[in-house]
Amino acid sequence: MLTGRKYLLDLTAEQTAFAERIGGACRAVWNTALEQRRTYRRRGAFIAYHDQAGQLVEAKGEPGLEWLAGVPGHCLQQTLIDLDQACARHGTFKVRWKSKTRTRPSFRFPEGGKIAVERLNRRWARAKLPKLGWVRFRWTRPLGGAVKNATVSREGRRWYISFLVDDGAQTPARHAKPDAGIGVDRGVVKIVTTSEGRFHHKVFATGREVEHAAKLQQDLARATKGSNRRKRAARRMGAVSAKIRRRRADFAAKTAHVLTRDHNLIVFEALKTKNMTSSVAPKPDPDRPGAFLPNGAAAKSGLNRAILDKGWHRIELAVRSKARYTGSCVIAVNPANTSITCHECKNVDTRSRKSQAVFVCTSCGHRDHADVNAAKNILTAGRAELAQARPAARAGARKPRNRVGRKANRQATAAQDLATTSPGPAGIPRP
Ligand SMILES: [Zn+2]
Incomplete structure (x- = not known):
């Protein structure tokens, strides 16, 4: 490998x-x-x-x-x-x-x-x-x-x-733990919440580092282009962000290790990367033509992004890389409604999510940590997707026309591999 x-x-x-x-x-x-x-x-x-x-x-x-x-x-x-x-x-x-x-x-x-x-x-x-x-x-x-x-x-x-x-x-034909799927919800307050109710979290920048970085940012903005002062500020800034990046990489590697070691199926929610990376649309000021209102662009760019970035994508990449060594199957499902669906009775209601952390079902009264509930839904969605994909993979070769189709086909093939290479159900319930 x-x-x-x-x-x-x-x-x-x-x-x-x-x-x-x-x-x-x-x-x-x-x-x-x-x-x-x-x-x-x-x-x-x-x-x-x-x-x-x-x-x-x-x-x-x-x-x-x-x-x-x-x-x-x-x-x-x-x-x-x-x-x-x-x-x-x-x-x-x-x-x-x-x-x-x-x-x-x-x-x-x-x-x-x-x-x-x-x-x-x-x-x-x-x-x-x-x-x-x-x-x-x-x-x-x-x-x-x-x-x-x-x-x-x-x-x-x-x-x-x-x-x-x-x-x-070589990637092992089957995972050491045959029946151990896990759903992963990625968030801001806790970076990773699993369907087992575990949290993986790390603070990438300390309060003092944030202050220091903000000061350097100010220095950078004030210093004349090409001046030694500006170069020095840029160099220090680079050192700060490199440190934050290293912590993020370390966290991703450790989290990926635990997830792939203990689980043969890992389900993520597909990230809306488009929203995350595109720049914010300018907001014209209706009273003053040609002028613009604050649009929150600063929060999405540069320093802020480096500090606020939780490395969600990096975690998934690390898991996919490590999964090659454990034989875990990694898939990403549509995140729609996972945070507002009750895992017990499947009732969908935005009011069930009482706050960032609390989920109380408006229909059956089921209480759970909101992110854990979401992670459980993600796991269920992943298992359903695999169960659906497997018969399609058996039926074989319909050539997909678009990227989504190709991705589904890959996941189907992964499901087929799990089904054919291992004698048991490999932890994924058969349809
Ligand atoms: Zn319910």
Whole structure:
């Protein structure tokens, strides 16, 4: 199975400067190639990866572009491949520019066979990267497999190296616990609430960190562009948000571990990512033409988002990744009404939800924690979806026309796998 291993790098001053340069070159290549793709698309034409890669090789010889020749060519090519995939997946006009200040530098060495890794002592190891040479990194865990590629990236002021390794593991045919499904409700007050009535929560930014970040934000806004003061504030800000990000990643990994270890079926509610990521519509002021009223945009952007972000999507990604090792089946269901439906009598009523935490059914009087009740409904919906999907999977091949259909088919296949590979019902009630 392919998996990632991330280590903290200890670069020398020259290596740090060189790594910044490589990151900058990859960013420039990304932006130039994206602009070229857009120009072609506007004319109704299309430029493929191979043409762009050819032009990149030619560009290295041109005067004024010597800086391109100095950086590892494979990293630049990999940038073009990544761009090609991003455009294929999201559309040429949806793919974003990489901004100098907002994008963290990151570049990949695609040829794992050329990367030598050596253990130096108990705490340190080193890897030999093309042109960058030997880089020392903090040995916190064994690699556990052959290196496929390596990515160097910076978060705040720290540099990291991540290896993609093949650890040789196989997804088990059935989960160690044959009858243990769980529903997961993601929220703000408690990040994860399960249908078993357990809460997983962590505060990612302390009160002092929030204050500090707000002050830095103010410094950033006041300092002149390009000034040293602004650079310093930006650097400190990067360090604060990197710390918050690390805590979020840690929480996601630990939660995912517990969920996948104990459960063969994990049901999430599908997130409305569109609402979460899109910017807020401007609100014109009716009294003053051309002016705008506060629309809550600040709460959705920048610093606020970093602090308020609970990492819901990251948790699901971590669970899906870990599930490959335990054989858990992970699905996402339509979240409609899960928070206002009584789990006991299935009565749907918004008034049943008395407050953020309290659920009292208006029909049968059933009392529960509101999020636990929702998580139970999510689990029920997941089991129903699997039960429905299984006969469809048996009947086999109707080719789905859209994304939703393809997703349903994948889940059906997962259900079929559960049904055929294990002798028992694998914990999911048969229809
Ligand atoms: Zn009820």
